[in-house]
Amino acid sequence: MIARLSRDQVLALAPDASSQKAAQGVAAPGKWSSRGATGTVLYGECKGSGATPYLACVDLTEPAYRCSCPSRKFPCKHALGLLLMWSGDGVPEAAAAPQWVTEWLESRAERAAKAAARLEAARANGNDDAGVSGEQDVAGSGRPGVDGTERAGASRPESVRHARVAAGLAELERWLADQVRQGLAGAGEPEWEGLAKRLIDAQAPGVAGVVSRLARVRAEDDWPGRLLEEYAMINLLAVAYRRRAELPATLAETVLIRAGFPVTREEVLAGPVVRDQWDVLGSRDEAQDRLTARRVWLRARRTGRPALILSFAPQGQPLDASLVTGTTIDADVTFYPGAAPLRALVAARNGTVPATVPPGVSPEEALDEVAGALSGDPWTESWPLVLAGVVPERTSLGGLPLHPRCRDPWRLIAVSGGHPLTVAAEWTPQGLRPLTTWDDEGTAVILR
Numbered sequence: 001m002i003a004r005l006s007r008d009q010v011l012a013l014a015p016d017a018s019s020q021k022a023a024q025g026v027a028a029p030g031k032w033s034s035r036g037a038t039g040t041v042l043y044g045e046c047k048g049s050g051a052t053p054y055l056a057c058v059d060l061t062e063p064a065y066r067c068s069c070p071s072r073k074f075p076c077k078h079a080l081g082l083l084l085m086w087s088g089d090g091v092p093e094a095a096a097a098p099q100w101v102t103e104w105l106e107s108r109a110e111r112a113a114k115a116a117a118r119l120e121a122a123r124a125n126g127n128d129d130a131g132v133s134g135e136q137d138v139a140g141s142g143r144p145g146v147d148g149t150e151r152a153g154a155s156r157p158e159s160v161r162h163a164r165v166a167a168g169l170a171e172l173e174r175w176l177a178d179q180v181r182q183g184l185a186g187a188g189e190p191e192w193e194g195l196a197k198r199l200i201d202a203q204a205p206g207v208a209g210v211v212s213r214l215a216r217v218r219a220e221d222d223w224p225g226r227l228l229e230e231y232a233m234i235n236l237l238a239v240a241y242r243r244r245a246e247l248p249a250t251l252a253e254t255v256l257i258r259a260g261f262p263v264t265r266e267e268v269l270a271g272p273v274v275r276d277q278w279d280v281l282g283s284r285d286e287a288q289d290r291l292t293a294r295r296v297w298l299r300a301r302r303t304g305r306p307a308l309i310l311s312f313a314p315q316g317q318p319l320d321a322s323l324v325t326g327t328t329i330d331a332d333v334t335f336y337p338g339a340a341p342l343r344a345l346v347a348a349r350n351g352t353v354p355a356t357v358p359p360g361v362s363p364e365e366a367l368d369e370v371a372g373a374l375s376g377d378p379w380t381e382s383w384p385l386v387l388a389g390v391v392p393e394r395t396s397l398g399g400l401p402l403h404p405r406c407r408d409p410w411r412l413i414a415v416s417g418g419h420p421l422t423v424a425a426e427w428t429p430q431g432l433r434p435l436t437t438w439d440d441e442g443t444a445v446i447l448r
Contacts, residue, residue, distance in 0.1 A: 002040055002060040003355050005324060010083045012283075012446045013063075013321050015073045023080030029090060035082065036094030042086050043101045046078045054078050057101045059108065061352060062322040066104050074318025119347065122270040161203050165259060168202025169238040172211075176235045184227050189215040206260035210234055212289075229429070233379060250339040254377050263336055268345050273332040275350070276300035278307065279358040280323050281384050281424035282435025282446070287315065294319045297384035297426060297435065298333070298344075299358060306384045307333055307344040325436055326444025328353040340376030342383070357438040360388025360422045363398040370427050383427040384435075389420040392434070397423060403431035412437055415445050 014020040026046055029035070033053055035044030043057040048069065056067040056078040063083075065075040075083075085091050097105075175195060179187055192214045199208035211234065217226045241259050244252040257263060281297040291312050298307040311320040323329070323346075332348040335341040361369070366385045373380050390398030392412045402409065415421065415437050426433040434447045 002352055003327070004089075005083065005087050006326070006443055007084060007087050008446050009324055009326050009444060010080060010087050012325055013075055013083070014080055015075075015318060015321075019073050019077055019080065022077035023084055026077055026081035027084035027088075027090075028081075029085070031081070032085075035085070035091050036097070037086060037091045038094055038097045041097055041101060041105065042082050042091055043097055044078075044082050044091070046081070055100055056082050057097075057104060058082060059105065062349065063324065064108065064322060072316070072318070075321055116348065119269055122266055164202045165204045166242065168199050168204050169207065169241050169259070171202075172199065172207065173235060173238045173242075176231055176238075179231060180228075184224055184231075187214075189218070204260045206258050207234065207237060208260070209288075210237075226430075237379060248339070250337070251376070254338040254340075254379075257336070257338060258379055265345065268334050268336050269347050271334045271337075273334055273347060274300065274303065274305060275330075275332045276302045276305070277328055277330050277353050278333065279328050279355075279386075279424075280325050281358070281386065282325050282426070283323070284426070284433070284435075285319070288312075290315060292317075292319060295382075296320075296323045297424070298323075299384055299386055299424075300333075301328070301359065306342060307335070308342045308382075308384070309346060310343060325446050326355060328355045328358075338377060340373045340380060342373070342377075342380070355444070357422050357442050358386050358424070360386040363387060363390065363400050366400070366427070381428060384424065385427055385432075386422065386424050388422050390423055391418065391420050392416050392423070397425065397432050397434060401431040403428055403433045406431070406433050409434055409447065411445070412447055415439055 011020050011023070014023060031046055033045045033047060035042075037043075040060050041057060042060065043055075045053040045055055048054045054067055054069040056065075056069075056076070058065055058075075058079055065079040067076045067078045069076055069078055071077065082091065172195070192211055196208040196212040199205070199211060210230070214227065214230060217223055217230055220226055237255065237258055240247065240251075240255045244255050247255065278298040278300050281299055283294060283296040286293050286295070292315050294311045294313075296309040296311075298309060299305070300307070309320075309323060313319045329346075330350040330353050331346050332350065333344050334347045336343040336345075366387055369385070370383050373383050387398050387400075392398075392409055394409075394413075395402055395407050397409075397412075412423065412434055422438050423434055424436045426435055436447060437445050439445055
């Protein structure tokens with residue numbers, strides 16, 4: 001039996017605020033000429049501006065969406081409106097779904113079977129060309145890969161690309177030394193942009209991505225300290241790349257990935273699998289150049305492992321909306337390599353799991369966990385935590401400081417009512433970003 005999503009969870013699936021408003025406008029039985037639920041599938045026919053109604057359906061096992069409307073938003077307002085009615089027990093049970101729904105489900109099952117077969121072939125053949133198709137990403141950098149001929153973790157002699165990256169990072173080290181000697185106020189956005197472009201030319205896109213965001217740091221109130229921190233971490237990465245032969249293998253692999261050497265989806269999906277029940281803790285979207293990146297945080301119930309699922313799309317295009325905050329999935333997860341593996345892919349889903357409040361840890365245990373992650377990968381910028389028995393305050397959570405942009409968390413304080421509760425949060429060097437909490441009835445409350 002599929003656990004019914006709350007209104008809060010459904011609205012969190014909307015790609016933007018206008019979609020939330022439009023979905024609520026069509027979430028009324030009078031807008032639909034027919035609607036029904038068959039246990040794992042919702043479907044309906046919604047009246048539109050034309051003579052033919054829009055056909056919308058939702059596969060609740062992921063969820064996945066389909067609609068015949070021309071909207072480029074995903075999920076569209078019709079799929080969201082159907083989910084809103086279902087969350088309020090407004091979709092009647094049906095004996096069977098219409099043919100157009102079953103045809104869609106059959107095509108999905110066929111594609112899933114083919115993908116599973118390709119994945120098994122990739123694992124059997126040791127990461128060869130039989131792998132699952134997908135884009136190349138630079139793990140951990142948040143930017144698409146640029147060169148499939150060089151990959152992190154590959155054992156091969158120094159290459160032309162390594163020489164280019166080494167030259168680019170050597171220039172970067174000299175530039176950073178000049179900045180510290182001349183004063184932090186000397187550089188500005190034009191200079192950072194030029195430096196980032198030169199790093200791209202040197203085939204170090206991961207470092208270029210870090211440099212390109214320095215303008216945002218400069219705009220913050222406490223920018224001198226923050227800018228010096230960023231310079232220090234960039235310099236540490238440049239030095240680590242230069243001395244990578246002296247580093248432990250996993251840390252050297254992390255350095256290559258941070259610099260911009262890509263790891264393909266095929267390689268990750270063909271790696272070791274961690275099967276567990278994964279709580280979906282929350283998500284956050286972030287604009288990056290011409291792309292929008294979606295971060296979805298997971299945490300395993302049995303192993304306690306955290307995971308970050310990253311997806312990208314051009315701005316204005318739909319992002320993956322299959323992981324619903326506050327739900328629990330039984331899934332096979334594979335991790336990108338590194339000294340403190342966090343970024344991961346969902347390789348396969350194995351069924352639904354009743355959602356309950358996830359197990360949490362004390363603030364002291366959480367800090368120990370973050371310290372362990374930083375000792376493995378000092379460039380770690382965020383880490384998912386579940387804190388148990390904490391009382392939120394205006395500037396802190398369980399005694400841990402909140403991120404400056406997340407202070408005065410009135411919704412969280414209201415749910416708490418001054419009493420301890422469980423809160424999922426994203427740790428960052430600037431403080432915690434609350435993601436989700438659970439009320440007295442165990443219902444997920446998404447914190448915006």
